[in-house]
Amino acid sequence: MFYLLDKAKIYNKKKLTIGTQEIEGLCTINNKTFLFECRKVFMPRIEELDIKKRLMEIFYLKSRKINKGIGMICGIKMNKPIISKYRHSFEEKISTYFDEFNKSNSFDRINYSIEDETGIFSACSYDEASLIEAKELKNYDVLFYLSPQGNKGDMVYLTGGTQSIFQVSQTTIYKKLESILKEKKK
Structure with a gap:
């Protein structure tokens, strides 16, 4: 994600801490700030x-x-x-x-x-x-x-x-996403 944002020359800040929470980063597009997360966190294997x-x-x-x-x-x-x-x-x-x-x-x-x-x-x-x-x-x-x-x-x-050959079941992806969302919610 960092690479793509940098390559597209989109202003971004990486690995920020807001309060006690670490976030992947923020980017600015059309004068609006967006939170972004890297895809690797959500994809098993x-x-x-x-x-x-x-x-x-x-x-x-x-x-x-x-x-x-x-x-x-x-x-x-x-x-x-x-x-x-x-x-x-x-x-x-x-x-x-x-x-x-x-x-x-x-x-x-x-x-x-x-x-x-x-x-x-x-x-x-x-x-x-x-x-x-x-x-x-x-x-x-x-x-x-x-x-x-x-x-x-x-x-x-x-x-x-x-x-x-690379296969990941949809159930595995959902479980991974669910556990990460629970972690982020904490």
Whole structure:
């Protein structure tokens, strides 16, 4: 919220104390002052969503630097509960995989897997059936794939995608909101 207000050049004051109550902040729009709260307080497991989003970005950035026209499917399955240290762990695993991929002279078939206390990172050669199965089973937290689309001269064209699964029941959200409102009311 702070970032969005600052980016939009909307005057705001952050982390204020009024009396004994701490508030997220105040902003001024059209000469009117508004109280604002950050969304993260109300969304259960928001850190998990942020971690998954960041890992999808890392896949995208690393895939832009590959030096081989080979299709692949990469999956991340994190141990629950997902905590902040997982992000760095899986960023490292993704980087290591792509570094090894780019250094290798022979990648006929991809069969790569690494597991530790944070979960499993795996990669395999692309084939349509495996991708369909992975999407249907939803047995991953983050899925990345590159699909060969043909050649033009010496160039191999790949298309790709990333996706993640994040689910929070409406009941959980309502309970979280209710407990926060009770806390704020006190």
